[in-house]
Amino acid sequence: MTEQSAADTTGQIPTNLRLLMLLEEVARVGVPVTPSAVNETLGLPKPTIHRLFATAEAEGFLQRDIDGRSYSPGRRMRLLATNTLSSERVRTVRLSILKALATKIGETCNIAIPERDGMYYLDRVETHWPLRIQMPIGTQVPFHCTASGKMYLSTLRTDYLDRLLQNGSFEKKTDRTITDSKELREALAVTRTQGYATDDEEFMQGMSAVAVPILDDRGRLLATLSVHAPRPRSNLTDLIGHLHDLQRAALELGAMAGH
Structure with a gap:
């Protein structure tokens, strides 16, 4: 026993x-x-x-x-969780799903997890195109102006989101970055309703991105799955056209995390 x-x-x-x-x-x-x-x-x-x-x-x-x-x-418990997700056996299967998605879409795909100060890139599969946006594994990006970050914020409990919006400092990264807390709240409400988040040159000039949630068996956000691309090749509408593929891959990743 x-x-x-x-x-x-x-x-x-x-x-x-x-x-x-x-x-x-x-x-x-x-x-x-x-x-x-x-x-x-x-x-x-x-x-x-x-x-x-x-x-x-x-x-x-x-x-x-x-x-x-x-x-x-x-910090040590979060690091333990990250290291567990990065274990070789788990990562091998996860990367196979990510590679298949990136090949089908033809653009760079990422898995990110929330950390204290932003979203942390846990895994990434690059596009084969010479023109690409360099954000390697381990990169941390802001919550308020990235697709993955806004996806995460949209899942927060109302009281926690209120605290963040009241006390957060939202740096302006481009002319499109939302820095007003009221506007950001409205954008997050849209994200919550539609089930996916977008970044229309809000984090980086000339880059668009779409993110969907990877959920556990209780419907809680574990991580985000996103695709991004330079606008000369794919605009936001183009990327949203791959939403079904993103959501299907996110379901596979969520199911794998539960085993």
Whole structure:
């Protein structure tokens, strides 16, 4: 009998599983959560749950939210998730889907994940065309003026989005960049309704992009899948014409992430 099954049958969590199950529960909930809320699931002694949270925070796996009571994934936990997604076996299958999509569309395709200050390029397959936009794996791009970033922002809970729009600084990258919080909110509402996001030369002059969400089995955004291209070759309308292919690939990627 495994330690996990022992926990299921006895109702007690083995000591060496407690911290792991705490982190798993914080990740599962997906929003900042208090120790007492997590303990409704774990059922540990109150001093134990608070000690585990203190340890996870001290080691960088959790970070305290602005209210001082709630916790969310810290840098080490986010890095753990990124490294897991980048493991060789998972990445091989993911890249095969991405390569097939890039070949069919004929433009560069990217997978990006949200980080604290922007979207992080996790994977990328370049177009074969000599004229291309160089943004290698590991590049971080802003939320407010990229297709992937706006896709992510559109999925945020209203109260979190309100905080970001009230306190965020939105740098003007081109003449088309939305820097007004009211306009950005309206653009995100459109994104939420249509299910995809666009970047019409808002991040970089002469570049258009379209992004769709990669969702987990609970409908939460795991990452974004996007295609971008220089306007002399493909304008925004051209890229939106590939929306069905993007959405189908995103479904495959989401299903793969659940296994």
